[in-house]
Amino acid sequence: LDFNPAHSWEFWPRDKIEHRTVRALHNHVKHVKEASPYYAEALSGIDPRDITSLADYAKLPMTDKKTLVENTGRFLAVGPERIAETVVTSGSTGKPLVFSMTASDLDRLAFNEALSFHAVGVKPGDRAQILVSIDRLFIAGMAYYRGLTLLGANTARIGVLPFDMQKHYIELLKPTVLVGVPSFLRRLAKELDAMKFDARASSIQKLVCIGESIRSEDMTLNAVGKSLEEAYGANVYSTYGATELAVAYCECECRCGGHAHPELVYTEIVDEQGNPVSDGMPGELVATPLGVEGLPLVRYRTGDITFKIGEPCACGRQSCRIGPILARKSQMIKYKGTTLYPLTITNALDELDCIDDYVIMLEGGESLSDEVTVHAVTPPANVPQVVSHLRTKARVQFPVLVTNAATINAMRGDARKKVRIIDNRIPGKRQ
Ligand SMILES: [Zn+2]
Numbered sequence: 001l002d003f004n005p006a007h008s009w010e011f012w013p014r015d016k017i018e019h020r021t022v023r024a025l026h027n028h029v030k031h032v033k034e035a036s037p038y039y040a041e042a043l044s045g046i047d048p049r050d051i052t053s054l055a056d057y058a059k060l061p062m063t064d065k066k067t068l069v070e071n072t073g074r075f076l077a078v079g080p081e082r083i084a085e086t087v088v089t090s091g092s093t094g095k096p097l098v099f100s101m102t103a104s105d106l107d108r109l110a111f112n113e114a115l116s117f118h119a120v121g122v123k124p125g126d127r128a129q130i131l132v133s134i135d136r137l138f139i140a141g142m143a144y145y146r147g148l149t150l151l152g153a154n155t156a157r158i159g160v161l162p163f164d165m166q167k168h169y170i171e172l173l174k175p176t177v178l179v180g181v182p183s184f185l186r187r188l189a190k191e192l193d194a195m196k197f198d199a200r201a202s203s204i205q206k207l208v209c210i211g212e213s214i215r216s217e218d219m220t221l222n223a224v225g226k227s228l229e230e231a232y233g234a235n236v237y238s239t240y241g242a243t244e245l246a247v248a249y250c251e252c253e254c255r256c257g258g259h260a261h262p263e264l265v266y267t268e269i270v271d272e273q274g275n276p277v278s279d280g281m282p283g284e285l286v287a288t289p290l291g292v293e294g295l296p297l298v299r300y301r302t303g304d305i306t307f308k309i310g311e312p313c314a315c316g317r318q319s320c321r322i323g324p325i326l327a328r329k330s331q332m333i334k335y336k337g338t339t340l341y342p343l344t345i346t347n348a349l350d351e352l353d354c355i356d357d358y359v360i361m362l363e364g365g366e367s368l369s370d371e372v373t374v375h376a377v378t379p380p381a382n383v384p385q386v387v388s389h390l391r392t393k394a395r396v397q398f399p400v401l402v403t404n405a406a407t408i409n410a411m412r413g414d415a416r417k418k419v420r421i422i423d424n425r426i427p428g429k430r431q
Helices: 014-035 037-042 065-070 103-120 140-151 163-173 182-194 223-232 342-350 380-393 405-412
Strands: 083-089 097-102 127-130 154-157 177-180 206-210 235-242 247-251 265-270 283-289 300-306 333-335 338-340 357-363 371-377 400-402 421-423
Touching: 014 037, 014 265, 065 097, 065 300, 083 103, 097 103, 103 140, 103 206, 103 247, 127 140, 127 163, 140 154, 163 182, 177 182, 182 206, 182 223, 206 223, 223 235, 223 342, 235 300, 338 342, 342 357, 342 371, 342 380, 357 405, 371 380, 371 405, 380 400
Parallel strands: 127 154, 127 177, 177 206, 206 235, 357 421, 371 400
Antiparallel strands: 083 097, 235 247, 265 283, 283 300, 333 338, 357 371
């Protein structure tokens, strides 16, 4: 793939994007029926010629992660001799997904990240440091590396190092862009400050943030996003990706939602019943990656709750955007007859400097209301303040229990991520 962002579909008029998307979806369905044993069966009653509109496509069955994990071999649309790289992602159900990519899929992944970083304003001459693992079978670090180098940025594969080494490489290589997980970047800022390194006066201009939300539902920066901008004197940009999609939704320089790259993915937001919801309304992100050879997917349910932003962006891109991830669908909270998004609660707790760490424990599951408890590492005298802040900011009244760092780590187990929600609700009562 030649990388010329000016030729990207995202700058086309809306009707042209839609016209080409319908054609791409028609071709996609035709291809997966021929190449993937799973879809040959799942779509056996579907004639690709009947797909002449987005509404036609929305009638096709969706695929979820459980089905993909349990039938990976049957989804595969190429022979084993075509597989050029394997990545593994932990499933929410516990069983890992072994995700296979061809050489062309790797080029596609690079093209996708190059488009994303281009939208962030990264250019040849920029010096980018990747502060996430590029090994350990992760897709993300490798995708950023390939995208940044394709774009022509000077790219350093730093990974996750001790903080004094991070400081060393910032001083030595003078990065203009850092790519990392918000909670890690926040911790790094504190450690740099403790080492008398002034990040605000440093070369760092942009922070591309992955894996955790830096915005609230109303698209303003949350406490983590604000503290990163403050600590580095840099702009923060959110990017969202999922291994199975091999695509990213990354914010542009206007920073108002992650742009879909329409030549690489078709995006839908659906309700519990699978019906489309209007722009701005929360629902599950359902994505169809386009142009994938190895493990192609049709209408893949990501399990992530967000909303679509339809109005055109000031940057000139006409592609749709998505907001922050409000919740994993499985982690939505039933509370006194309404549905709560964990992001609302974590954003409120992150605003409090008096809490060092916390987890939100979900229990119950049989009644109309879940039992929610906040376990916080904070002096007991702060509990009334935490309770009052949650009532004001998240409109909830949850019990707050004081705990310590060792107990929280034990509650998390050996999860690779810094888990914020521990779900002990009775299974089977919800999806
Ligand atoms: Zn934009």
